[in-house]
Amino acid sequence: MAGTIEVLVPGGQADPGPPLGPELGPTPVDVQAVVQEINDQTEAFDGTEVPVTVDYEDDGSFEIEVGVPPTAELIKDEAGFETGSGEPQEDFVADLSIDQVKQIAEQKHPDLLAYDTKNAAKEIVGTCASMGVTIEGDDAREFKEKVDAGEYDDVLADEVEA
Secondary structure (H helix, E strand, C coil), X not given: CCEEEEEEEECCCCCCCCCHHHHXXXXXXXXXXXXXXXXXXXXXXXXXXXXXXXXXCCCCCEEEEECCCCHHHHHHHHHCCCCCCCCCCCCCCEEECHHHHHHHHHHHHHHCXXXXXXXXXXXXXXXXXXXXXXXXXECHXXXXXXXXXXXXXXXXXXXXXX
């Protein structure tokens, strides 16, 4: 392996400028081909910051591995706001539905420590708490207590494979 480059790029909107261009410039790869491949693989994340790893060889060949965006980015994208709250316990910037929390948990699950969707959702709710995002109108901490009490077990149950 000649080298590895790790960058955060906006999904589907990478370009040969920074941060990618300066990193790829000294390598033997075709920068435009790498940018196009990254955009093809990240277009589903449409503008959300996505971690990308580019492994390249001395002959100019390369492989791209796309990671899952940070939890905060997924929450901001889903809820439609730019920045979290400066006072997350008092000033709330957005509200998510249980279905939105479940969707983020399922997207992020491979990167989390949780064994199931319910616990993955609790990790997402923890991030919501630090950003000033409520869930179903409840403060994230209150919502977590409801999840712990089993109130959302039907929604957060893992899909049973046939």
